[in-house]
Amino acid sequence: MNLRIVGVDFLYSIRSWSRSRGTVFWSLLFPVMLILLFGAIFSGMGDSKYTIYVQDLDNTDMSQSLVTILNKTGILTIKNVSTNQPITDYIKENNIKNLIVIPKGYENDVTNSFVDPDMKVNLTYYYDPTETQTNQILRSVISSVLEGLNMQLTQGKTIIGLSEQSTITENFGFIDFFIPGMIGFTIMQQSIYGSIERNTKFRKDGILRKLLTTPITRSEWILAKMLFMLFLAFISTSVAIGVGVLAFGIKVNINLLTIVIVIATSFLFSGIGMIIGRFVKEEETADMAAGAISFPMMFLAGTFFAVESMPAIIQIISRALPLFYVNEGLRNAMIYMNQTEALINGGIVLIFAAIFFIAGVILTKWKED
Amino acid sequence: MIEQRFKCPTCHEISTFYGDPGETQVVTCTHCNTKGRIIITGEKPGNDVAIEVSHLKKVYDDLIAVNDISFRVKKGEIFAFLGPNGAGKTTTVEMIESIRTPTEGAIKLLGTDTKTGFNQVKERISILPQEFHSFERFTVRETLTYFSKLYKKRANIDEILEAMDLRTHEKKLYKNLSGGLKQRVGVALSLVNDPEIVFLDEPTTGLDPKARREVWQVIANLRNKGKTVFLTTHYMEEAEHLADHIAIIHKGKIIAEGTLQELLTKYGEKTTLYIKNCHSEDAKLVLEEKGFEVNSSGNSDLMVKIDYKEKVLEVLSELRHECIEYDGVDIRGSNLEEVFLRLTGARLTEEEEP
Numbered sequence: 001m002n003l004r005i006v007g008v009d010f011l012y013s014i015r016s017w018s019r020s021r022g023t024v025f026w027s028l029l030f031p032v033m034l035i036l037l038f039g040a041i042f043s044g045m046g047d048s049k050y051t052i053y054v055q056d057l058d059n060t061d062m063s064q065s066l067v068t069i070l071n072k073t074g075i076l077t078i079k080n081v082s083t084n085q086p087i088t089d090y091i092k093e094n095n096i097k098n099l100i101v102i103p104k105g106y107e108n109d110v111t112n113s114f115v116d117p118d119m120k121v122n123l124t125y126y127y128d129p130t131e132t133q134t135n136q137i138l139r140s141v142i143s144s145v146l147e148g149l150n151m152q153l154t155q156g157k158t159i160i161g162l163s164e165q166s167t168i169t170e171n172f173g174f175i176d177f178f179i180p181g182m183i184g185f186t187i188m189q190q191s192i193y194g195s196i197e198r199n200t201k202f203r204k205d206g207i208l209r210k211l212l213t214t215p216i217t218r219s220e221w222i223l224a225k226m227l228f229m230l231f232l233a234f235i236s237t238s239v240a241i242g243v244g245v246l247a248f249g250i251k252v253n254i255n256l257l258t259i260v261i262v263i264a265t266s267f268l269f270s271g272i273g274m275i276i277g278r279f280v281k282e283e284e285t286a287d288m289a290a291g292a293i294s295f296p297m298m299f300l301a302g303t304f305f306a307v308e309s310m311p312a313i314i315q316i317i318s319r320a321l322p323l324f325y326v327n328e329g330l331r332n333a334m335i336y337m338n339q340t341e342a343l344i345n346g347g348i349v350l351i352f353a354a355i356f357f358i359a360g361v362i363l364t365k366w367k368e369d
Numbered sequence: 370m371i372e373q374r375f376k377c378p379t380c381h382e383i384s385t386f387y388g389d390p391g392e393t394q395v396v397t398c399t400h401c402n403t404k405g406r407i408i409i410t411g412e413k414p415g416n417d418v419a420i421e422v423s424h425l426k427k428v429y430d431d432l433i434a435v436n437d438i439s440f441r442v443k444k445g446e447i448f449a450f451l452g453p454n455g456a457g458k459t460t461t462v463e464m465i466e467s468i469r470t471p472t473e474g475a476i477k478l479l480g481t482d483t484k485t486g487f488n489q490v491k492e493r494i495s496i497l498p499q500e501f502h503s504f505e506r507f508t509v510r511e512t513l514t515y516f517s518k519l520y521k522k523r524a525n526i527d528e529i530l531e532a533m534d535l536r537t538h539e540k541k542l543y544k545n546l547s548g549g550l551k552q553r554v555g556v557a558l559s560l561v562n563d564p565e566i567v568f569l570d571e572p573t574t575g576l577d578p579k580a581r582r583e584v585w586q587v588i589a590n591l592r593n594k595g596k597t598v599f600l601t602t603h604y605m606e607e608a609e610h611l612a613d614h615i616a617i618i619h620k621g622k623i624i625a626e627g628t629l630q631e632l633l634t635k636y637g638e639k640t641t642l643y644i645k646n647c648h649s650e651d652a653k654l655v656l657e658e659k660g661f662e663v664n665s666s667g668n669s670d671l672m673v674k675i676d677y678k679e680k681v682l683e684v685l686s687e688l689r690h691e692c693i694e695y696d697g698v699d700i701r702g703s704n705l706e707e708v709f710l711r712l713t714g715a716r717l718t719e720e721e722e723p
């Protein structure tokens with residue numbers, strides 16, 4: 001292994017890459033645009049009806065009438081949450097932004113307040129502090145409903161109060177979900193298409209044949225190209241995270257597991273690209289084959305939308321796709337801080353990467369015939 | 370160093386000495402100590418051979434693409450491997466370059482068997498594959514620099530740019546070059562490691578005549594630099610123009626081999642010089658008197674058979690001397706095309722070629 005040659009090839013790859021507006025666009029600007037666009041669309045902008053979840057732990061006439069009043073405002077869409085759900089888990093799993101919990105004993109406490117002047121009862125309001133606009137509206141709607149109630153019940157004395165609780169630690173916005181997905185998707189695209197170019201176009205153009213007669217070895221070449229792919233992967237990851245932090249204020253944890261998953265993803269899809277290039281010799285056709293594989297995978301593996309919201313059969317398919325574990329792994333490692341899950345996802349990604357990359361290297365040859 | 374045996378005039382025993390060809394040595398017989406003087410004769414075995422191919426064969430599924438061919442290429446010569454499309458040129462050259470694996474046969478490059486020792490000769494050879502396109506977003510200079518950095522031995526890039534007349538283009542991106550320039554860069558690329566043998570697979574196919582001539586110039590320069598050039602082509606003019614030695618390959622077999630002159634003499638017809646619109650009665654007599662074979666056609670043209678193209682001048686000066694008037698001349702030479710036609714009954718080049 002001649003590291004000088006590896007270095008030469010690596011540096012020349014970067015130089016060539018930096019000259020191509022197309023590749024720079026697809027690997028840098030496109031993800032940025034997509035993040036901004038999706039972020040803007042899905043981060044709760046300009047909806048005149050607001051969804052609020054209500055968990056009625058009291059389930060009495062009085063608590064039900066509170067729900068009815070909230071509903072009658074016409075601004076809120078009420079969704080009931082069953083009482084046997086542990087609420088923080090529910091918020092986290094379903095990505096809930098606004099939720100009110102009516103505590104057990106609500107009716108009792110309100111009734112008691114007529115005799116006990118110190119009696120108070122608090123509803124808990126969970127909200128996502130990042131969505132300030134929605135919060136203001138919701139908070140004012142809810143407080144005016146409560147004020148009206150208090151007025152009715154006690155001529156102005158506040159019995160029913162609102163205790164607020166941020167959902168930030170358990171509840172993540174769309175953008176938190178989306179940015180890891182975008183990272184996985186971008187690395188997938190770069191790696192597959194880069195690998196296909198090297199194994200189809202370079203073959204057709206005689207570059208591989210030429211290299212075969214120069215002192216560079218196949219391992220040196222593959223190592224140089226993988227270093228280059230990692231360079232691209234880290235650039236894209238940094239850009240996606242940068243946009244997330246700067247434009248949407250997401251909180252990201254960069255840890256070893258995140259880095260390992262990024263590296264493994266690069267190897268994984270480079271391997272898939274090599275395998276495609278081995279069987280489909282024409283670059284255009286190979287690109288189409290890559291599209292046919294990566295495009296459905298992008299949707300099915302939960303890049304943009306949570307797999308949980310999809311039909312059961314699709315959820316099963318998702319779990320067979322390597323990109324699913326990349327997405328889950330990155331989300332768990334860098335956003336949700338669920339390192340045990342991340343470790344499992346990362347492990348699965350590593351296994352996929354090893355299988356596909358080794359198969360790719362074995363299947364591709366430089367020699368003709 | 371080669372071996373030279375010496376038979377002692379006194380004791381008649383044989384002793385062995387070593388030296389370089391042409392060198393004179395004073396030696397002592399190892400048996401009886403008689404002194405004597407010897408001249409090392411002969412050449413190092415195979416020393417002047419750059420490429421040696423023996424009984425090379427390549428079978429693809431049910432097609433025999435290369436069928437038991439053998440030849441040698443001498444150092445410093447341009448060897449043209451001439452044949453029509455599908456004759457087996459690329460298959461052969463890529464087997465020599467260790468890109469394809471021969472079904473049978475042996476190849477030696479610079480004395481090294483490529484089956485086992487190809488890696489050792491990599492530094493000393495260089496190739497231009499057929500329809501080669503280099504990295505699109507490297508400039509001409511970067512293309513040369515990139516490939517040169519893969520080698521231990523590196524030629525001076527500036528000198529190559531100069532020699533290949535690429536100075537004015539060195540900053541252009543490869544993908545923006547014309548076809549002719551791309552091929553010139555391709556040939557230039559094969560110089561970056563200052564190789565001893567350069568393989569060029571159809572370097573001028575698809576180029577217009579002007580670009581083709583420019584590439585020819587560049588190839589001729591390689592010979593001037595002392596490189597051995599293995600050139601495959603299906604253009605007979607290319608072989609005629611450049612090659613010291615030509616092998617004609619047809620359907621996987623070498624059907625003729627030799628210098629251009631040898632091939633023409635052996636398989637060609639004599640060259641005919643057409644003297645157009647010559648009404649002089651004397652012309653035919655004058656030339657016949659000088660020993661030329663002259664025929665006249667129906668339309669007052671004279672047709673003079675000549676052995677070499679050089680004889681043209683002789684004919685023309687004869688006519689001038691006798692003040693014989695004519696409209697012009699035309700030479701229909703015997704050429705490789707004709708040689709090929711004779712040997713195979715097929716034409717060498719396609720119709721659309723110039």
Ligand SMILES: Nc1ncnc2c1ncn2[C@@H]1O[C@H](COP(=O)(O)OP(=O)(O)OP(=O)(O)O)[C@@H](O)[C@H]1O
Nearest residue numbers: 369429434452453454455456457458459460461603
């Ligand atoms: N990899 C392959 N598999 C099967 N057949 C092949 C392969 N490569 C070449 N052939 C066939 O072998 C024969 C010789 O091909 P080759 O490319 O060596 O010819 P060539 O003389 O270089 O022709 P051209 O002038 O078109 O480049 C052709 O009939 C070709 O179709």
Ligand SMILES: [Mg+2]
Nearest residue numbers: 458459460499
């Ligand atoms: Mg060919």
